[in-house]
Structures are given as structure tokens and as C-alpha cells.
Amino acid sequence: MKRRLTPEHRTTIIYGILCIVLIIVMLQLWLLMATMNAYLGGDESVIWPAALASLVCFTLNAGLLWYVYRMDRR
Amino acid sequence: MIRQEREHFTVPPDGGRPEDQPMWRQDFPIDWPQDNYVSRRDFTKFMVLTSLAFTFGQFWILGRNFLRKQRGEPPIQPVASVDQVPIGGSLSFVYPEAHDTCVLVRTGPETFVAYNQKCTHLACAVIPQFDQGRLYCPCHVGSFDLETGSPTAGPPRRPLPKINLEVRGGIVYATGAEVKTV
Numbered sequence: 001m002k003r004r005l006t007p008e009h010r011t012t013i014i015y016g017i018l019c020i021v022l023i024i025v026m027l028q029l030w031l032l033m034a035t036m037n038a039y040l041g042g043d044e045s046v047i048w049p050a051a052l053a054s055l056v057c058f059t060l061n062a063g064l065l066w067y068v069y070r071m072d073r074r
Numbered sequence: 075m076i077r078q079e080r081e082h083f084t085v086p087p088d089g090g091r092p093e094d095q096p097m098w099r100q101d102f103p104i105d106w107p108q109d110n111y112v113s114r115r116d117f118t119k120f121m122v123l124t125s126l127a128f129t130f131g132q133f134w135i136l137g138r139n140f141l142r143k144q145r146g147e148p149p150i151q152p153v154a155s156v157d158q159v160p161i162g163g164s165l166s167f168v169y170p171e172a173h174d175t176c177v178l179v180r181t182g183p184e185t186f187v188a189y190n191q192k193c194t195h196l197a198c199a200v201i202p203q204f205d206q207g208r209l210y211c212p213c214h215v216g217s218f219d220l221e222t223g224s225p226t227a228g229p230p231r232r233p234l235p236k237i238n239l240e241v242r243g244g245i246v247y248a249t250g251a252e253v254k255t256v
Contacts, residue, residue, distance in 0.1 A: 007107045014114045021121045028128040032135075039135050040194070041232045041256030047139050054132040061125040068115055 010071060017064045024057045031057075142253075153178055153188070153239070153246045162204040166191065169237060169248045176237050177202055177209070178246065179220060186246055188237035189223050194255075195230040209234065223255075232256055 005013070035050040086095050087106055148170030159165050159180040167188075169176050178188040179202045189209065191199045198213035208226065209218040216228030223234040238250040 007111060011107060011111045011114070014111055014118065018114055018118050018121070021118055021125070025121050025125050025128070028125055032128050032131050035132060035135055037232070038256060039139060042235075042252075042254035043256050044139055044143075047136055051129075051132040051136050054129045058122075058125045058129040061122045065119060065122045068118060072115075 005071060005074060013071065014068065017068060021061050021064055024061055028054050028057050148248075148251050150240075151248045153248050156241060156244045156246060159186070159246075164202040164204070167248070170251055174251075175199065176248070178237075178239075179204065179209075181220065184241065186239050186241065187220065187223075188239055188248065189218070189234040190237065190251070192234075193230055194225070194232040194234060195228070200234065 031050050031054055035046055038044075038046045086092065086099060086103075088095075092100065092103070151169055153167050153169070154165050159178065161180050161182060163180055165178045167176055167178060168174055169188075175191045176188055177191045177200070178186060180186050181204070189200070193200050193211040193213065193216055195211065195214055195216055198211050200209040200211045200216075200218065202220065203210050204220065207220045209220060209223070211217065211228065211230065214229050216230040217226050218224060218230065218234050219226050223236050225231060225233060233255045235255055236252040237248050238252065240247045240249050
């Protein structure tokens with residue numbers, strides 16, 4: 001049997017999710033700056049891997065947001 | 075009778091009883107735990123949207139890189155005659171596209187150097203200073219070595235893209251632009 005989440009539980013969970021999302025977004029910002037610098041300097045080798053890494057980061061974030069929506073529906 | 079859990083009641087910020095609260099708070103009760111939750115949840119949504127924007131940015135760079143590769147090799151283009159530029163003198167020209175302003179500097183009787191004129195920091199136009207052996211950016215006091223285009227002072231970290239030159243029959247030709255500088 002699934003336990004119903006209390007507002008306190010949900011607030012704790014949202015704090016945890018927010019921390020993870022913030023770390024991932026900062027990582028994406030750094031990745032974008034580094035890729036832009038490499039692109040302007042003519043280095044093409046990092047562009048594809050950086051785009052894929054950023055896509056993975058976004059997928060993780062979207063997954064966490066989906067979990068928040070699912071938690072709200074309970 | 076439905077038993078309500080403690081968390082489901084509106085909790086005043088001081089944790090006191092609702093009837094002990096000031097009148098204005100009784101008129102406009104705010105459920106602080108719920109308010110905290112909703113504001114954090116909305117901020118999380120905004121951050122995920124920011125994450126999407128960064129991902130779009132990465133794919134935009136990918137698209138720009140694809141278009142850059144499609145352009146292929148730049149054409150060979152006459153820039154100036156040798157007599158047109160005195161030793162230590164410079165000349166502006168556009169190469170390979172109309173918006174790519176470059177600067178040609180004569181460093182000796184038979185030697186020329188040319189670079190894209192956009193500073194690699196924030197794209198201000200660099201000014202050749204032959205007597206000091208540098209290309210100077212007045213916007214943020216950056217400078218580049220005249221012989222190599224490498225940054226020597228100020229905020230720029232990447233060298234200026236070099237324009238390949240050839241002198242044939244008294245004419246200076248631009249034969250290509252260096253894309254990779256890092």
C-alpha cells in the first residue's frame with residue numbers, strides 16, 4: 001500500500017529536487033559557455049558531445065519535473 | 075467524522091492558535107507550508123524551462139557549425155598592390171564574406187600579415203600599432219601580437235583568426251582564413 005505524502009514530505013522532496021535541478025542547470029550553463037568558446041575558436045570536436053550531454057541533462061530535469069507533477073496528482 | 079491531520083490545517087507563521095492571530099491574518103489566512111511548496115515547485119518549473127533553453131542553445135551552435143562547414147573553402151581574392159601599403163602601414167578589407175572586416179599590415183619590404191579585425195573578446199575592431207608590434211583593442215585594453223595574432227594583454231583569450239596571404243606579381247592575395255584558433 002502506498003503511503004500518502006503529507007505537505008511536509010512534499011516540501012522536503014521539492015527542496016531535494018530543486019537542488020538537483022539547480023546543479024544540473026549550472027552544469028548546462030558552463031557547458032554552453034565552454035562550447036561557445038570552442039566554436040568561436042574553430043574547435044568542432046566538442047560540439048556534438050556537448051549537445052548530447054546537454055540533452056541528457058534536460059531529460060533528467062524533465063524527468064524530475066514529471067515526478068513533481070505525479071506527486072501533485074496523488 | 076473525518077479526522078484531519080495536523081499538516082492539513084493552515085499554520086500561522088508564529089505557530090500560534092488561529093483565534094490568537096491578528097484580525098488581518100484571520101481575514102486573509104495563508105497556508106505557509108503550502109505557499110512554500112508551491113513557490114519552490116514553480117521555481118523548479120522555471121529552472122527546467124531554463125534547462126530547455128540551454129539545450130536549444132547547444133543545438134543552435136550545432137546548426138551554426140553545420141552551416142559554417144557548408145560554406146567550404148573561401149575564394150582567393152586580391153587585397154591590395156604591394157606599393158599601396160607602406161612599411162608599417164595598414165589597410166582594411168573584407169574577407170571572405172562582406173561582413174568579415176580584416177586588416178592587412180605590412181611588416182617588412184616583402185612581408186605582410188592579415189587578421190580578422192574583430193577582437194576575440196567582444197568583437198570590437200582592433201587597431202594595428204606597428205611601432206609597438208601589436209594589434210590594440212581600445213574597448214577593453216586588449217592587445218594581440220602583430221606577428222602571430224596571439225593575445226598578449228587584456229581580456230581576450232583566443233588569438234585573432236589569421237588570413238593566409240600570398241604575394242604574386244606585386245599583388246597581395248588573401249587565400250584562406252584560419253578557422254581553428256584554439
